[in-house]
Amino acid sequence: MTGGTDDLARVPVESVPIDSLVRADSPRLDGENDEHIRLLAESGVAFPPILVQKSTSRVIDGMHRLRAAELRREDRIDVQYYEGDDDSSFILGVRANITHGLPLSLADRAAAATRICAVRPYLSDRTIASATGLSTKTIRSIRAQSSGENSGTAARVGRDGRVRPLSTEPGRRLAAQLMAENPDASLRAISRAAGIAVATARDVRERVRAGLSPVPENQRRADRGPNRNVVPRAGEAGNGNSPETGELTILRTLARDPSLRFSERGRALLRWLVAHTADVRGWKRFVNDIPPHCEDVLARISRMNAAAWHELAGRLERQREESADPEAGRER
Known part of the structure; x- marks a missing residue:
């Protein structure tokens, strides 16, 4: 199977x-x-x-x-x-x-959705919603919360060992969404699923009932970093020349290719490419937080991956040359 x-x-x-x-x-x-x-x-x-x-x-x-x-x-x-x-x-x-x-339980499904968003970030909201029994809106809220929209640390560990978010805004918005979809759920179930305190969940419920935003004014966008609203330099936005934009454009082009879309092996290739290239420069978010004693190991892993990509590029280039000139392929 x-x-x-x-x-x-x-x-x-x-x-x-x-x-x-x-x-x-x-x-x-x-x-x-x-x-x-x-x-x-x-x-x-x-x-x-x-x-x-x-x-x-x-x-x-x-x-x-x-x-x-x-x-x-x-x-x-x-x-x-x-x-x-x-x-x-x-x-x-x-x-x-x-x-x-x-x-x-609701908490079980929310925790499962959070994990799936982490290990399969390329899956659509609808796919994850179908797998977990949650709505697509809830999955979007979970994805926003778990992805850490800010570029810094999204949570801290207290002396009691519990992890607490620096901003409760994503959790509050998720709690409000869960309350709307599960009106009979207890505050404890909501708080556990949204990753917030029971008192915070109670405050969200009271604010929503009063017709207010689930997030107090002084907490909105508290996690925005100094670079959240940086405007790209002239010539960078929308021209497809940045590495990230170029990769996404290539992936979208490949995804429209019928020979890939309509074959099982082709779809498997597309899933693999998305998983390994969609956020290829994501290391920039973490490189300054790598412990010194792990740097050599991660450097070796990086070089091994680079070598594997280099080998793939060489293999594809040789296949292209052999397709263009079959005699050259036989000579090898």
């Missing part, structure tokens, strides 16, 4: 020893629900197959069923294997947990 949950009907079911499986990378912040496990174990019904990542034997979806089977003292369980990487497996697990079984 290499696709989403819709592909499960075509995946064979296998019986495997329970002790051969690895605990899930669960999207549930609080882990499995013991009461739900007990009810499943006592139900006496046969469980549908669980979903397992083939390369690691890690459970993607079905930890409640697995633990219920253990309570029944069963030593084997039916599984369906998924052939994907860790991040794809996590996304598939989230999607599966919003369509059946014990539903993910």
Whole structure:
């Protein structure tokens, strides 16, 4: 299996020893629900197959069923294997947990969306919304909050070990969005999902009910850095000559190529290119924060990546030459 949950009907079911499986990378912040496990174990019904990542034997979806089977003292369980990487497996697990079984909480889904935005930033808001059961507006708010719109540090760690944002504006706006879409959600659930204090969530609710902005005037755009509104120098904006603009233009051009868009291998290539080139200069945001003892290691990684790109460029150039002159290719 290499696709989403819709592909499960075509995946064979296998019986495997329970002790051969690895605990899930669960999207549930609080882990499995013991009461739900007990009810499943006592139900006496046969469980549908669980979903397992083939390369690691890690459970993607079905930890409640697995633990219920253990309570029944069963030593084997039916599984369906998924052939994907860790991040794809996590996304598939989230999607599966919003369509059946014990539903993910609002906080679970918001945390999962935050993680997906981080590991798959090129996925559309609609795609992430579909996987997590949230609205596209909520995903946009989560993406804005998790991406750290300011160029500096977006949060600090206190003496108690808790991470606190320097600005609550993104969290307040996300909380307001969640309240609008989940009017029955508790303040605690909203605060946890939005990453703000319960008191802050209460203030947001009161402000919204009063017809005010969820963000007080003195907190709006508090995280704007000195360079947020810098106007590009003449000739830089919109001419496609800056490296970032050029890369995006090339990617958009490739994405419109029918030979890539309408083939599975072509779409895979496009996803790979977006993941590895869309923010190729993102290192500039972090380079001054790299600890000295990590600099040599990261420098080696950078040179290895540069060498890999150089090798790819050479390979493509040789292929182009051979296509233009087949005799030259045979001479090599």
